[in-house]
Each structure stands twice: as C-alpha cells, then as structure tokens.
Amino acid sequence: MSSNDQGATRRRRGSEQVTLKQVAQAAGVSAITASRALNTPERVNETTRARVLDAVETLGYVPNLVAGSLASARSRFIAVIVPSLANAVFIEVIRGLQETFEARGYQILLGNTDYDLDREYQLVRTFLGWSCSALVTAGLRHNQACHTLLANWDKPIVEVMELGEALDINVGLDHLDAGRCMARHLRSRHYQEIVYVGARMSQDYRAEMRYAGHREILAEDGLDAPLIELDQLGSLEAGATGLDNVLAAYPRAEAIHFANDDLAAGALLHARRRGLAVPGDIAIAGFNGLPLGQHITPRLTTIQSPRDAMGRLAAREVLRKLDGEPGALQQHDVGFSLLQGEST
Amino acid sequence: MSSNDQGATRRRRGSEQVTLKQVAQAAGVSAITASRALNTPERVNETTRARVLDAVETLGYVPNLVAGSLASARSRFIAVIVPSLANAVFIEVIRGLQETFEARGYQILLGNTDYDLDREYQLVRTFLGWSCSALVTAGLRHNQACHTLLANWDKPIVEVMELGEALDINVGLDHLDAGRCMARHLRSRHYQEIVYVGARMSQDYRAEMRYAGHREILAEDGLDAPLIELDQLGSLEAGATGLDNVLAAYPRAEAIHFANDDLAAGALLHARRRGLAVPGDIAIAGFNGLPLGQHITPRLTTIQSPRDAMGRLAAREVLRKLDGEPGALQQHDVGFSLLQGEST
DNA sequence: TAGACATATGTTAGCGCTAACATGTTGGCG
DNA sequence: CGCCAACATGTTAGCGCTAACATATGTCTA
Numbered sequence: 001m002s003s004n005d006q007g008a009t010r011r012r013r014g015s016e017q018v019t020l021k022q023v024a025q026a027a028g029v030s031a032i033t034a035s036r037a038l039n040t041p042e043r044v045n046e047t048t049r050a051r052v053l054d055a056v057e058t059l060g061y062v063p064n065l066v067a068g069s070l071a072s073a074r075s076r077f078i079a080v081i082v083p084s085l086a087n088a089v090f091i092e093v094i095r096g097l098q099e100t101f102e103a104r105g106y107q108i109l110l111g112n113t114d115y116d117l118d119r120e121y122q123l124v125r126t127f128l129g130w131s132c133s134a135l136v137t138a139g140l141r142h143n144q145a146c147h148t149l150l151a152n153w154d155k156p157i158v159e160v161m162e163l164g165e166a167l168d169i170n171v172g173l174d175h176l177d178a179g180r181c182m183a184r185h186l187r188s189r190h191y192q193e194i195v196y197v198g199a200r201m202s203q204d205y206r207a208e209m210r211y212a213g214h215r216e217i218l219a220e221d222g223l224d225a226p227l228i229e230l231d232q233l234g235s236l237e238a239g240a241t242g243l244d245n246v247l248a249a250y251p252r253a254e255a256i257h258f259a260n261d262d263l264a265a266g267a268l269l270h271a272r273r274r275g276l277a278v279p280g281d282i283a284i285a286g287f288n289g290l291p292l293g294q295h296i297t298p299r300l301t302t303i304q305s306p307r308d309a310m311g312r313l314a315a316r317e318v319l320r321k322l323d324g325e326p327g328a329l330q331q332h333d334v335g336f337s338l339l340q341g342e343s344t
Numbered sequence: 345m346s347s348n349d350q351g352a353t354r355r356r357r358g359s360e361q362v363t364l365k366q367v368a369q370a371a372g373v374s375a376i377t378a379s380r381a382l383n384t385p386e387r388v389n390e391t392t393r394a395r396v397l398d399a400v401e402t403l404g405y406v407p408n409l410v411a412g413s414l415a416s417a418r419s420r421f422i423a424v425i426v427p428s429l430a431n432a433v434f435i436e437v438i439r440g441l442q443e444t445f446e447a448r449g450y451q452i453l454l455g456n457t458d459y460d461l462d463r464e465y466q467l468v469r470t471f472l473g474w475s476c477s478a479l480v481t482a483g484l485r486h487n488q489a490c491h492t493l494l495a496n497w498d499k500p501i502v503e504v505m506e507l508g509e510a511l512d513i514n515v516g517l518d519h520l521d522a523g524r525c526m527a528r529h530l531r532s533r534h535y536q537e538i539v540y541v542g543a544r545m546s547q548d549y550r551a552e553m554r555y556a557g558h559r560e561i562l563a564e565d566g567l568d569a570p571l572i573e574l575d576q577l578g579s580l581e582a583g584a585t586g587l588d589n590v591l592a593a594y595p596r597a598e599a600i601h602f603a604n605d606d607l608a609a610g611a612l613l614h615a616r617r618r619g620l621a622v623p624g625d626i627a628i629a630g631f632n633g634l635p636l637g638q639h640i641t642p643r644l645t646t647i648q649s650p651r652d653a654m655g656r657l658a659a660r661e662v663l664r665k666l667d668g669e670p671g672a673l674q675q676h677d678v679g680f681s682l683l684q685g686e687s688t
Numbered sequence: 689t690a691g692a693c694a695t696a697t698g699t700t701a702g703c704g705c706t707a708a709c710a711t712g713t714t715g716g717c718g
Numbered sequence: 719c720g721c722c723a724a725c726a727t728g729t730t731a732g733c734g735c736t737a738a739c740a741t742a743t744g745t746c747t748a
Contacts, residue, residue: 019734030698035736045696062493065473066419067734069410070703085439095429098456107470110454112442126451129409149406236639269639292636295580295613363704374728379706389726411704414733 018061026055038063069131078106078318079127081137083115083203086233088262089288089307090138093160096311097136104319106133115203121146128153134318140164141205156321158314162206163333169321171314171332175206178303178336179213182257182285185301187221189344191255191283194218196227197242197267198259199234207259210287214257226250234259239266243274243282255283255344261290261302268296268343283344299341306334362405370399382407413475422662423471425455425464425481427547430577432606432634433651434482437504440655441480448663450477459547465490472497478662484508485549500665502658506550507677513665515658515676519550522647522680523557526601526629529645531565533688535599535627538562540571541586541611542603543578551603554631558601570594578603583610587618587626599627599688605634605646612640612687627688643685650678 024034029048037044037052044052055061069075078101082090098108109132111123120137124146127135134156142150150157150167157168162175186194196214198207215225228245232238242263246253258264264286271278278284278298286293286302293300313332368378373392381388381396388396399405413419422445426434442452453476455467464481468490471479478500486494494501494511501512506519530538540558542551559569572589576582586607590597602608608630615622622628622642630637630646637644657676 017734020736021734031734032699032736033697036697039736043696048696060493062469063473064414064475064734065470066410066413066475067703068736070408070414070705071734071736073703073737075410085435085442091429091435098429098454102456108454110442110452112446125406126409129407131408131410149404236635240639266639269641272641291580295584295610296640297613297616361704364706365704375704376706376729377727380727383706387726392726408704411733412706414735415704415706417707417733 017064018059020061020063023052023055023059023061026059027051073131074133075131076106077109077127077130077132078315079109079111079124079130079132079135079137081111081113081120081123081127081135083113083138084233085112086235087260088290089260089305092307093138093311093314096308096313097315098311099308100312100315100319115200117141117143117146121149124149133322134158136160136314136318139206140166140170156318158318160310160314162209163331166331169314169317169330169332171310171317171334173305173334173336175209176213176216178287178305179210179215180217181213181336181338182210182287182301182303183214183217185338185340186255186257186283186285186344187217189255189283191344192223193250193253194223194225194255194257195246195250195253196225196257196259197230197246197263198227199230199232199238199242199263201227201229201259204259210259230263234262236262236266236269239263239268240270243267243270243284247282253282255279255285258284258286261286261288261293261300264300264302264343265290265292265296268298268300278343285344289339293341294339298343300339301341301344302339303336304339305336310334361408362403364405364407367396367399367403367405370403371395417475418477419475420450421453421471421474421476422450422659423453423455423468423474423476423479423481425457425467425471425479427457427459427482428577429456430579431604433604433632433649436651437482437655437658440652440657441659442655443652444656444659444663459544461485461487461490465493468493477666478502480504480658480662483550484510484514500662502662504654504658506553507675510675513658513661513674513676515654515661515678517649517678517680519553520557520560522631522649523554523559524561525557525680525682526554526631526645526647527558527561529682529684530599530601530627530629530688531561533599533623533627535688536567537594537597538567538569538599538601539590539594539597540569540601540603541574541590541607542571543574543576543582543586543607545571545573545603548603554603574607578606580606580610580613583607583612584614587611587614587628591626597626599623599629602628602630605630605632605637605644608644608646608687609634609636609640612642612644622687629688633683637685638683642687644683645685645688646683647680648683649680654678 020034021031024031034052037049041049080097084090109127113120121143136158138161140159140162159166160171162172196211201207218225230238230242246256264284268278268284276282286300289302289304293302364378365375368375378396381393385393424441428434453471457464465487480502482505484503484506502515503510504515506516540555545551562569574582574586590600608628612622612628620626630644633646633648637646
C-alpha cells in the first residue's frame with residue numbers, strides 16, 4: 001500500500017471537449033486507429049472506419065488540430081503576407097492562392113504588413129511558430145533578420161509580384177521592363193512632356209522600379225521625367241488629386257503615366273468632370289489592367305498583369321513541392337502586356 | 345539496477361528547433377520562468393527578463409505557438425468566414441476586422457464559403473479545431489449542424505452584414521428596409537416601370553431581402569416588381585449584361601434598381617457606350633456606396649453602408665468580450681443612408 | 689511449409705509548452 | 719520579532735494527438 005491511489009486526476013479546465021480517445025473507445029478501437037480512420041482512411045479496414053465515423057458523428061467529435069499539429073510538427077496552414085488589403089491587386093493574388101489551397105485542404109493565414117518590413121518580420125516569426133506548411137509573401141525585399149529566418153527555414157517559400165534574386169520559388173513580372181514598355185508606348189505617340197505620378201512610392205518600390213524604367217526610356221530621348229508623389233494610398237480620389245497637381249505644377253504636360261489603374265481611372269473620370277479631353281488635352285496611362293479601366297470611356301491604356309494567375313501559379317508550385325514532385329523552375333515570369341485603350 | 349538506463353531518447357524528427365527549454369537553460373532559469381518572461385513580463389524580475397530575452401536573441405528562438413496553444417487551450421486566432429473574396433464589400437469588412445485585431449496581436453484565419461452553407465460548416469469545424477478565440481461570419485443563415493456546433497461553442501461569435509435572430513453578437517443593417525428605402529426614392533421620382541436586377545440571387549439572400557423590400561413598396565402603389573437574375577457574379581461586366589437584358593425584356597423600363605454598385609456602375613458606363621442618357625432614358629440605382637459610383641458621371645444613386653465600420657465594430661465588441669468587459673448590447677444596427685447621385 | 693510480404697491494429701513515448709500548485713524570499717506592520 | 723502579504727521562481731503533470739516501433743493475421747511464392 002503506497003503509491004497506489006495517487007488521487008483524482010486533476011482536470012485542468014472545464015474541458016468537456018470530446019477527444020479522439022473517447023471516439024476510439026466508443027468504436028472499440030485504439031486511439032491511433034481512430035486517428036488513422038480520419039486522416040489516412042486507406043490504412044484502415046472499411047468496417048472499422050465506418051464504426052469510427054459513426055462514433056465521431058454520435059459524439060459530435062471535432063478534431064483538435066492544435067494537438068495534431070504539435071504531434072506531427074506540421075499544420076495545414078499556408079502563410080500569406082501582403083503589404084495592403086486596400087489594393088485590388090493583392091486581393092486578386094490572395095484569391096488565386098485561396099482557391100487553389102482551400103481546394104487541397106490548406107488554410108490561409110493572412111498577414112498585412114502595411115508596407116512595413118519590420119512588421120513583415122514579426123508576421124513571419126509568428127507564422128513560423130504555427131508550423132506553416134509554406135509561406136507566400138509579396139516582394140523580394142525583407143529586413144536582415146527576416147531574410148536570415150527565412151533562408152534557414154526548410155519549407156517552400158514563394159515571393160510573388162516581382163522577379164529577382166529570390167529565396168526559393170519566385171513568381172512575378174519585371175516591373176522595370178513594364179515601366180519601359182509604357183514609356184515607349186507614350187513616346188511612340190509623340191508625347192514629350194510626360195509626368196509620372198505615384199502614391200506613397202517610398203513604400204511601393206515596385207512602382208519605383210516602373211518609374212526607373214520609364215525614366216530610362218525618356219532619358220534615351222533626352223527628355224526629363226518629372227515625378228509627382230502623392231502622400232496618400234492609391235485610390236480614385238488620389239488620382240483626381242494627382243491630375244490637379246500635375247496640371248498645377250506642369251501646365252504643359254501632355255501625358256501622365258500613373259503608377260496604377262486606381263489613380264489613372266480616378267484622373268480620367270476627374271478630367272471629364274473638369275471638362276478636359278482625354279487624350280486631346282491630356283493623355284492618361286495606368287498599370288494593372290483592372291476591369292474598371294476597360295469599362296470607362298475612353299478605355300484606359302494600361303499594362304495587364306495576370307494577378308490571379310500569379311496566385312494560382314504560386315499555389316501550384318508550392319503544392320508540387322509539398323507533394324514531393326520534382327520542382328520545375330524556381331523562377332516564373334508571368335509576363336505582362338500593353339493594353340491599349342483610347343486614353344493615350 | 346533496473347529501470348535506470350532506459351536507453352537513448354529517440355529523436356522523432358530532425359527537429360533542430362530551438363526550444364524554450366534551451367532558452368531557459370542558457371538564461372539560467374527554469375522553462376516556466378522563460379515562458380513568463382515572454383508572455384507575462386510583468387510577473388518576472390526585470391533583470392531575469394533581460395537575460396531571457398538575450399538568450400532568445402542569441403539562440404534565434406521562435407516560440408512554438410502550436411505547443412503553447414495546446415497547453416493553454418487557446419490560440420490567438422480569430423476565424424473570419426465570408427462568402428466571397430470577389431466582392432469589395434467583404435474585403436472592406438475584412439479590412440476593418442484585420443486592422444483592429446492585428447493591432448491587438450490576434451491573427452485572422454480567413455475562410456471563403458463561396459456562398460455554400462455546407463462549406464461554411466466545414467470551415468467552422470476546422471476553425472473550432474484550432475481553438476480560435478472568436479469567430480466572425482457573414483450572415484445569419486447556417487445549416488443545422490453548423491448552428492448546433494456554434495450554439496454550443498463558448499467563445500464570442502459575431503454575425504455581420506445583416507440584422508436578425510443571432511447566436512451571439514450581431515452587427516449589421518436591415519436589408520429589407522434598405523430595399524424599401526431605395527424603392528421609395530425611385531417612386532418619389534415618379535418612375536413606374538422599375539426593374540430589379542441581381543446576380544446569383546439564390547445565393548445572395550441579402551439581395552433577396554432588399555428585393556423583397558423593393559417589391560413591398562411597389563406593391564403599395566399597385567405596381568409590378570419585375571426581377572432579372574443574372575447567372576454570374578456581380579461585376580461591371582455583369583452590370584452591362586443586366587442593362588441589355590432589361591432593355592430587351594422590358595423595353596418600357598424607366599428605372600433599374602441593381603442589387604449592388606458593381607452592377608449599377610457597369611450598367612451606367614455601358615449605357616453611355618450605348619448612347620443612352622442616364623437618367624433621361626433610363627434611371628439607375630445601386631447598393632453599397634462604393635467609391636467608384638461617386639466618381640463616375642452621373643454620380644450613382646445608391647445606399648451607403650458603413651462596411652469597414654462594421655468590421656471595426658465587430659472586432660471591438662469581440663475584444664470587449666475577450667477582455668471580460670461587461671458586454672453592451674448584443675445587436676448593433678450600423679444603419680445606412682440614401683446617397684443621392686444624378687443617376688436617378 | 690518456411691519465408692517474404694502486405695494488411696490491420698496496438699503500445700509507447702513524446703511534440704513544446706503552460707496551468708496549477710509549491711516553495712523561497714523580501715519587506716512592512718503591530 | 720513573528721506573522722502575513724506580495725513578489726519571484728520552481729516542480730510536476732499534463733494538453734490531445736501522432737511517429738515510430740511492435741505485433742498479430744492472412745496471402746502468396748518457391
């Protein structure tokens with residue numbers, strides 16, 4: 001008589017949660033068999049499986065995924081990090097990711113950096129702590145700590161939106177070249193005084209790259225490439241302000257190259273309100289190829305980027321890696337195309 | 345001599361993860377003290393905490409949140425379930441939620457039902473399995489199993505978008521009344537032949553409720569309320585189609601009440617392309633108050649709903665509950681207002 | 689008929705962390 | 719000076735699940 005009746009098992013919380021053990025007991029099998037019946041059904045006899053599923057139904061069992069993840073050291077989470085939810089572009093990429101991943105039983109874990117790389121690092125730390133199966137982030141730039149952390153992580157990482165030196169998989173397009181493409185188009189229309197307008201460009205370095213491409217082409221012809229930066233997020237409203245600012249600062253401007261379609265469309269609609277002819281008085285171009293631009297009159301000249309395709313492609317590459325299939329290319333250029341409207 | 349050298353601890357995986365134990369050892373404290381230093385710093389001596397943080401830094405420790413959640417039976421997840429990511433309305437609600445929750449260290453777990461209640465049930469099961477701290481879902485309708493599951497769940501639940509009989513917290517507006525409001529407006533303009541146009545309305549029952557309100561008002565005046573349903577998701581494109589369909593089916597139509605602004609704006613822009621005067625030839629009204637509608641000419645008459653406010657309010661109420669503050673009202677009517685443009 | 693092999697299930701030992709309780713240590717007070 | 723509270727830290731025992739290693743049982747081959 002000694003270490004026998006140690007006392008009642010102290011229940012930590014109320015915890016009336018139905019556990020796998022109870023399901024197993026009800027089905028007359030061991031816990032591991034119940035686990036297999038739910039997770040790897042092909043490894044369990046059909047009748048056994050039916051009994052387990054029955055018990056699940058009867059008891060109203062909801063698997064504790066936290067426990068499962070801890071035991072197996074993996075979750076079915078995909079971390080997705082974007083700089084903003086206010087921008088339709090990221091929404092469409094997220095949608096592409098979401099469609100593909102949810103169909104395969106993965107959950108999206110969404111983080112928003114607000115264009116702050118330190119915030120990105122925090123999010124990455126948190127997400128790694130959740131044993132995510134993969135991580136998708138917008139852009140190639142990270143702070144030092146974040147870079148180190150990711151470089152030592154052994155699961156698939158996708159950097160989307162732009163191309164360059166990537167950690168793992170890279171899906172995007174060449175923004176420098178996109179900027180050049182539009183600038184060439186504007187030059188081909190013989191515009192000389194061309195102003196570039198961006199919103200919060202110090203944060204949005206992809207817009208900066210497009211501007212760099214734009215400037216490069218104008219420089220080839222010995223032209224200046226004046227820049228106007230708006231201190232607000234891209235929106236129709238901001239585009240209207242942008243137009244006003246350009247006309248005030250550069251009265252002789254013939255064309256405006258906007259960093260994105262929200263701005264361009266806002267300017268275009270505002271031009272009409274002001275009684276300005278587009279492109280007669282001022283030509284307007286954008287970037288992204290949002291539907292809006294193609295529904296207004298005149299249709300917006302812009303650059304079409306395959307955004308949801310980018311998401312889907314990123315997701316497909318991740319799934320391929322997770323399935324252990326031979327990884328194809330690591331870098332995928334999704335390209336872009338000039339969408340010529342009547343606004344230039 | 346017996347149960348002594350049980351043998352080497354078999355390492356399950358490669359698992360070179362730095363653990364809290366290692367951090368504790370490096371800092372010369374016990375694991376629980378290290379845990380407290382990170383999670384409840386006020387309960388640990390300042391110098392001890394500094395030593396722990398030092399060790400965290402040195403070793404590159406990333407907390408395993410899965411383990412933490414299992415041990416504490418709670419995660420810092422907020423489940424958010426929406427029927428679609430293609431609709432700007434839900435994006436704005438998500439943004440409101442996200443802003444508020446991320447600032448308080450909660451992560452959004454995003455699910456998309458695609459307007460399928462069975463899919464919603466699956467998502468809810470998954471999310472409960474992650475020990476979410478709260479759940480936010482769009483709408484009051486759930487299937488039986490989902491309702492039961494949620495009704496027995498003991499954490500905050502918010503149903504957003506519409507008002508009615510809710511499980512817990514309810515934040516939204518009265519869609520029936522919104523439909524009435526717009527119909528009254530159109531009647532006040534003396535339109536008689538008014539067609540309602542929706543997209544996939546069998547799925548979007550909030551649009552159906554608005555239609556019901558619309559029909560009610562017209563019936564008061566003894567008028568018919570013809571309905572056209574589009575078999576595609578709401579978009580500018582669909583709105584253009586909607587306009588064409590109305591004109592084909594009801595050549596004498598004077599006004600169109602669209603289920604949302606995407607449709608209405610698409611129709612308005614298309615009307616101009618077809619050379620129709622708005623509202624001279626046909627009046628157009630929408631619902632939502634998206635920025636786009638206020639930037640086109642003529643400005644769209646619509647109903648303004650406070651979408652991101654809805655998200656923020658929902659989040660605030662959840663936080664209040666989680667903080668154990670006395671819950672105020674359970675039901676919050678965020679209201680709406682008629683935004684009169686020149687399109688009617 | 690031994691053996692090699694596949695199928696179906698069970699036993700054991702953690703995954704990394706934190707709740708609950710226990711203990712030590714200080715300072716203030718009557 | 720002894721007592722009690724308030725702080726600071728430690729010990730123990732899981733949280734609910736699954737990986738890894740058994741252990742049956744049947745099935746086919748030489």
